[in-house]
Amino acid sequence: MLTSITEILNLLKKYGKVEKIHKDTYVVEISPGKVRELCEILHWKLNGHFSVTVGSDERPVNGYFGVYHVFLLDKQKLSVIVHVKVNPVTLKIPSITPIIPGANWHEREAHDFFGIFFEEHPNLERLILPYDWPEGIHPLRKDVNVRELRYKLLKKETGLVVEKKAEEEYIVPIGPYHPALHEPEYFELYVEGEKIVDARYKGFHVHRGIEKVAEERLTINQVPFIAERICGICGYTHNVAYCQAVENAARIDVPLRAKYIRSILLEIERVHSHLLWFGVLFHLLGFDTGFMMTWLVREKIMDLAEILTGNRKNYGMNLVGGVRRDINEEKIKLSLETLDYVEYKLRKILDKMLKLKEITSRTKEIGLLSREEARKLSVVGPVARASGISTDVRRYHPYAAYSELEFKVPVYDAGDVYSRALVRYDEIFESISMLKQLLKNIPKGDLTAENVKVPEYRKGLGLTEAPRGENVHLVITGRENKVYRWRPRAPSYNNVPSTLVMLKGEKLADAPAIIASIDPCFSCTDHVVVIDVRTNVKQVLRLKEIARGK
């Protein structure tokens, strides 16, 4: 077992050129042949975890396509980015999905957007692009021609693959429009009686092309606002992650007070997000009283956000280099009072509700995800913590003001829906205690860094612990105060595939609760399409259908 940083760096140096891009973050540039070996070491042997794969069109810069596999080594508090240069003619590199199944979507996305072929990928089908998207057009390449795209799109349409009737099972669609889902996603459940035999997922119905917009149209300081709109619940964490990535890339030192304010808002966001989740869970289990009660308390938190930022959501507080608005003493006092009230109320309500027999009997031993499966799929956040994996960006890769706080990382081993609820339950109170610490100890000082200048073509990695898990933004800065490549990876992107594992063998009635248990945030995840669990049956969603809302 390698523990010290130098040992790991020595190991990395064996594989290729190691470059430190900022604190605790290293880029290893290696040849395609060695990718798998290194990734296996990083994910399995060093007990790190695979976080995201980023494709990038770097032909204007160095003549190659780039693929970045990001690994987070929690124990060593390191982030390692494995950079592979892809030959722009052959466009082939080995896939790491056979070693790390969790990389499946990431590689397919890179395939969709850049046309990079991952050799030996088990199922290199389209993930995000619709099936009638013309071949050979990869939207995130720098030279893509939109007009040509539109022309081709209307012309071509691939047919549906013929269906086969399964013998004893039938399909129960959950989504795109289903009361259990609050965003358009499609789970296709293969059911026998009431038992789910198999499940498939189609997502990315609401891909908004945010990355393309940010890269083409916006300046570096405009992106935080669009980043905040990636998600309807936990937008601020994306905002912070982006800002941190740019700050890291540009080596900007953010004032401590700004860091504190960021942390305060992040924790407020976490509390309201978890409360929202509890409400949804209770609603899905038919326990509407619990739903109403928790949301009543959540209103207080929303009010708190409004007091501190002026908005219930989309705080609009961040800039690269700091925050935009300050918090005064009066607000701090009010916040502390509210927090006391909320804590008292929540203890009372949630303690009772989590002990109710209907709730426990419908969440315990339901939607099991073992530790091995969780590692394989590289799940993050509360889902991972409920499956016995201790991972938390705040603890292991501290950012903002977290290095100065005392807090616990709740970990449960059962891996069921109930333990996911317990993780979130603990986190709510941890967050409240953190908030109290932050509000009490907030230092005086500036709000933004001076001299915010962003150099060209520098890489930066921004990590935050969103309510749903780790949130990773990789930014490559560009010329003229623009972003060259920005890849936000929301936590649900890693978590959603695990629902398919959880759903198998469960009862149909539990499906909504299981899907909800990962707290899926589809609009974060979304860009679009298919996981094929069985190869013989294929159903494909066409762009036209999406447009028609069918």
Added chain:
Amino acid sequence: MAEYAILAPIVLFVLGAVISSVFKDKLGNYISSFFSLISSLIICYLSLSVLFYNKVLELQLRLIPEITKLPLPINLNVIYIKIDFLSAFFALILGIVGFASSIYGISYINRYLHKQHLGFYGLNYASFLCLMYLVFIIHDIFWFIVFWELMTVTSQFLVSYEKEKIVARKAAYKYFCMTKAGSEVIIVSALIILIILSGMQTSFDTVKNYTEKLIVENTILANVLLAMLFIGFSVKASLVPFHTWLPDAHPEAPSNVSALLSGVMIKTAVYMFFRVFYFFFKPTIYWGYIVATVGTITLFVGTMYAILQTDSKRLLAFHSIGQMGYIVLALGASMVLYSMGGESYAILASAAFAASLYHALNHAMFKSLLFLTAGSVIYRTGSRNLNVLGGLAKFMPVTAISALIASLSISGIPPFNGFVSKWLIYSSTIPSFTPLTIYGVVALFISAVTAASFVKYFTTLFTKPSALEFKDIKEVPTVMLFSQVFLAVICTILGIYPVLPLTIISPISKLLFPLGDILSYVKILPGIALLKVGFVSINSPLIIAVSLTLISSVTAALLPHRVKKFSVWSCGVSFRKYLMNMPADSYFKPFEESFGEIYSTGKFLHKVLVEDFIRNYLFSSRVLAKITENFAAMLTLFVLIIILMLLLHLG
């Protein structure tokens, strides 16, 4: 000479059988069906006249008129034929079902054209009907056994009519073996009666005099005889644990024959139960409880297994077992209540007795109708698989409505006939203040299970989208429709106007219940009410039917139904008809799982009782066969010599 009309159906049946056997194609079927339907009508007429005019028809037939006495211990020359009320009642069932299924067969059997010998069907069909008729009317132990055995033989030919199918052949073999084993017990008990008791007198009436005394004088022998007869006839009645042949055999026969098998043939055993328990012997409380218990177990097991089935006819066959349970339960309950004595129990006893007969009649009607509708589906689609069928109501509306009526009837949904007879069962058992209450509770519960499984049967066949694509499916030919509608109408009439069947049952119970028959205990119009000091229970099918139709049609008229069509909602993805469609297999899975212990016990018992038993039985029979091969030949020779001697003697 009116008595000789009894023989008219027999003559016609025989004529039909003989003539049709000559022709290989359609004509064979037509002739047999025609003769059968005529004689079925005559049977109906005969039995109705007996029941309505309270006149028993009797006939002593001499095979060879000149001879009065053969030099044999048994007087084989004389056949006692008698249509008493009980015989008439069951003959009526035969008449109605025979009529419907003969008409149905005219068209239906043509689907076997060029594949099977239709004359062979004609021969067996007519003779099967004839033999059932004879079984019902014969009043002679010896000839009863002869006809009983022949009935089994002809029906097993019909079961294995599609002789290329191994399943059919196996089913017929199993059926034959099991019923044969049952009839061995009957033969032995008949021999005991003949040799020990009646001094070789074979007429039922004579035997009755001896057996009635026996129950007082020699209880052990009486109980042994009762046990043997009960077991023997249980096999034919497919009571648990002797039921295993039925779900295999009944579905394999052509559908109109299945209707006869389920509707009438298994009723021959019920008929004999009535003869044995009420006619030969007087009911005792112990036997009442035994019969009622067996009935309850049968109805429970039969229906709980029926709900699992995904083959349309097999599902119906399992329900035949279940419904036989109801009939036998009511019989047992009536025996218990009869032996309790006292007027309050006499009411309930006669109600239970009436319920038993009423349910036998009802079961014949709705079960044959169900088999006919299943047959119609087979006729058009060629499939019995509920997993893939569906949506046929659009193509076959009349069949669908008939099936719905039959399904509602068998489930005991109010205005239809099953409800009245089941209601009689509940209202005679549940308030009886005996352990029978729990039997009634089980019956009530199982009635709900029946309803559940018929929701499955009806919706998977007719209304749920199918898993296959059906094109060019039409309604079945008019003759087939006619018999379906005919039976459906009878189901409805028997349901909303229970006076009719109760009037028919009344003469039977009048003989048996000294304190008065069912009609004297009930107030009939506008509802049937079992009278005691106050009321025991009341039910008015007519009012229910009228008000249900009235209220629903008034509501529908007040709120006119303007409709727009739209595709099925499937959460926003395009509706995939063949995939988003629950197959019959998946129906009621949670319910079945919650009764998992019953099914696992059943599996265990089946393994222990049936499979192991059969394995041992087959082994021993193989050994025995080696020994008896020569013995059988010797026996045949022996019999031939006797007959020759007789002839010589006569000459």
Added chain:
Amino acid sequence: MEYIAIVLANIVAILIIAPIIDGIERKIKAKLQCRKGPPILQTWYDLVKLFRRPSIVTEEYSLAYVISPYIIFANMTLALALVPSFTRISLSFFGDIIVLVYLIASSSIFLAIGSISSGNVFATIGANREISLATLSKLLMALVLATFATLKRALTLGSIFPIIPPYTLSAIISIILFAIIAYIDCYKLPFDIPEAEPEIIDGILVEYSGKSLGVLKYSTYLKRILLFTIIVDLILPRNIPTLLLPISYFTFLLALSITYVCVETYFGRLRIDQALKFMKTMVPILLVVWFIAYLHY
């Protein structure tokens, strides 16, 4: 004629108050959940709105889908005519408690057939759950009936209502058990399984719209009132003066419905197998109660 007029008036009164009772329940539920809640007449407004709208049928529909709401409604109305409610006068000489049970059961059967006939897979799942629950609840109902019949030696409504003059142990327990079974049959919350909204999108009702939906919802309210009425009739002493009867009936009805809705607020939904298991555990209890009644206690 006068007789029929009274019965009709009675039915009409129940038809009017059934949605109002539901409105009250909604209000109370809202209050318990810290919400404001709709006005008490909201259920009526909803119904009227639904009755005015045309129905949308599916492309796969068959006749059973269209007519079954009306049949269910008829079943419920007829059942209500059989039980004494505001007055002692009812059509109870046309049927007994078994007829009543069958009318309730037949409404579930028709609901299942109708919703499966819509061709929607969610409706089929809902119908399956509905039938599974209804079947087992019939077993429970039959066992309670057995206790009633054993206590009173009859099945007619006239002799069963009220059950309590003999203040025996079994009579009191059986009423409580009947109340629980009625609770299950009302599909109140832990047993709200056939219509589970977040799981199977209102299950059996998913393809019903406009008038059909209105009629079905109306029938659901009537079914609740019917079950409440039976409980009230079981309790309400016979010697209440006729004039006081409507008031006492309505008070009892309201009290029952409020109790039920209060209980409902504190439950989440059970899974179908859990609900069936719960109902199965009730069977031995009911058997014991029947046996106690059989022993004259």
